[in-house]
Amino acid sequence: MPGIDECLLEAMRLPGARGAALVDWTSGLALGAVGEFPGGDHEAAAAEAAEVARLTAEQRAFAPDGYDRRDGQDGHGGHDGQGSGGGVADPPVEDLIISNRDSYHVLRFVPTSFDSSVFLHVWLARPDGNLALARIRLGEMAGRLVLG
Amino acid sequence: MTAVRTPPQGTTPPPRLPVREKSAARERGGGLSPMLTRLAAERATGVLERERGSLYLAEGKVVHAESPLAPGLDVLLLAHGTLAPAVWQDAVDRADEEYGVARLLLDAGRVPRGALELCHLEAVFDAAYFALTPSSTPGRFRYGAGHWLGTLRPVPVEAVERETLRRRELLHRLWPDPLTDGAPLRRAETVAAPAPTARQSAVLASVDGVRTASDIARELGRQAFHTLVDVRRLAAAGLLTALFPPPRQHRPPPAAPPLHPGPAAGPAASPVAPDPDPPPGITLPRVNDPDITLLKRLRDALEAL
Numbered sequence: 270m271p272g273i274d275e276c277l278l279e280a281m282r283l284p285g286a287r288g289a290a291l292v293d294w295t296s297g298l299a300l301g302a303v304g305e306f307p308g309g310d311h312e313a314a315a316a317e318a319a320e321v322a323r324l325t326a327e328q329r330a331f332a333p334d335g336y337d338r339r340d341g342q343d344g345h346g347g348h349d350g351q352g353s354g355g356g357v358a359d360p361p362v363e364d365l366i367i368s369n370r371d372s373y374h375v376l377r378f379v380p381t382s383f384d385s386s387v388f389l390h391v392w393l394a395r396p397d398g399n400l401a402l403a404r405i406r407l408g409e410m411a412g413r414l415v416l417g
Numbered sequence: 418m419t420a421v422r423t424p425p426q427g428t429t430p431p432p433r434l435p436v437r438e439k440s441a442a443r444e445r446g447g448g449l450s451p452m453l454t455r456l457a458a459e460r461a462t463g464v465l466e467r468e469r470g471s472l473y474l475a476e477g478k479v480v481h482a483e484s485p486l487a488p489g490l491d492v493l494l495l496a497h498g499t500l501a502p503a504v505w506q507d508a509v510d511r512a513d514e515e516y517g518v519a520r521l522l523l524d525a526g527r528v529p530r531g532a533l534e535l536c537h538l539e540a541v542f543d544a545a546y547f548a549l550t551p552s553s554t555p556g557r558f559r560y561g562a563g564h565w566l567g568t569l570r571p572v573p574v575e576a577v578e579r580e581t582l583r584r585r586e587l588l589h590r591l592w593p594d595p596l597t598d599g600a601p602l603r604r605a606e607t608v609a610a611p612a613p614t615a616r617q618s619a620v621l622a623s624v625d626g627v628r629t630a631s632d633i634a635r636e637l638g639r640q641a642f643h644t645l646v647d648v649r650r651l652a653a654a655g656l657l658t659a660l661f662p663p664p665r666q667h668r669p670p671p672a673a674p675p676l677h678p679g680p681a682a683g684p685a686a687s688p689v690a691p692d693p694d695p696p697p698g699i700t701l702p703r704v705n706d707p708d709i710t711l712l713k714r715l716r717d718a719l720e721a722l
Contacts, residue, residue: 273535
């Protein structure tokens with residue numbers, strides 16, 4: 270079963286990968302990082318990426334149909350009972366893609382069975398980066414990271 | 418609403434005090450706990466006990482942290498059924514020096530490694546944030562003490578200190594009043610407040626005039642710092658406020674009727690030992706922890722200049 274580092278190293282095997290990190294979007298904390306990051310500071314990059322991820326996750330416009338209703342069911346902390354195991358932290362958005370002249374950033378939200386707010390952030394060089402592949406792989410990695 | 422760009426409440430950071438700049442604190446080697454810096458340098462193993470929490474070190478790195486103000490790893494994992502309580506308890510019972518709880522759970526395949534690492538790291542930084550708040554008593558280090566959880570992913574001391582400083586700044590930027598961090602919270606009547614997000618709504622639903630942010634975090638099975646962030650945002654939006662002055666007893670807030678038992682009878686009569694209330698007619702803000710903490714931080718910052 271992969272840990273955080275194995276997961277990030279796997280992300281680094283994506284074509285064109287320059288850096289990969291696991292980031293908490295509420296606090297901006299980088300829980301793990303490998304490779305390089307824009308500006309040379311992975312903590313600063315994580316904090317900035319976290320802000321974008323947070324805004325995206327909080328906008329109702331980007332949530333799928335019926336998300337609010339479902340969310341209302343297990344968003345009740347008090348009476349809690351069983352969260353029926355089905356993902357307490359189930360972000361409304363799957364991923365977020367940002368492109369510029371020389372690179373892509375792919376942010377993949379990670380659903381977890383406990384309360385959290387994390388995403389995988391991969392920085393890809395544009396000439397080699399393959400967005401479709403990155404999206405698929407990151408989705409798989411996010412699942413394996415927390416589901417084993 | 419769209420044309421005029423009045424800064425929404427609370428999102429405009431107040432002018433920064435130059436003394437609070439991160440660089441000043443960094444030059445002093447973290448600046449949060451000189452003792453911690455020294456322990457990291459000597460690669461110490463043991464537990465640093467401070468007023469609001471403990472940091473467990475192994476060879477100078479942080480392997481675990483606990484604080485009464487932050488829900489522990491067990492709360493985070495059990496609250497939403499990631500682990501069954503019986504499984505956790507069994508691992509805790511069987512843990513020894515060699516096989517910590519983490520290793521037992523992983524070896525038995527009870528929880529994926531990634532999930533456990535993630536949850537544990539979050540819990541460590543969460544508790545460390547509180548453990549490293551300025552305190553009025555000196556910390557105490559017990560050499561050699563390990564933690565029954567075992568080692569998962571050690572974190573360098575500098576990383577923990579840096580993150581703690583960053584978190585303080587983050588909260589300060591969101592809403593510069595720290596009162597909501599520790600006081601009981603109550604909802605505020607407001608007009609034209611922005612709609613809270615789903616996560617904030619869950620926090621707001623738990624606000625009842627008695628619970629503090631930490632209580633709410635525990636109830637929701639959430640990290641305490643996440644709750645502090647939501648609470649400060651809600652405070653900035655005018656949706657909740659802290660009770661001030663914080664009530665000393667478990668009585669509901671509205672100004673406790675002063676019974677005036679007489680100066681001699683007072684303290685002995687009640688086990689809760691009521692504070693000497695200010696004489697009627699004079700309303701002085703009660704001196705409480707946040708103020709003292711702020712003054713200490715101010716003093717520390719001035720000394721660092």
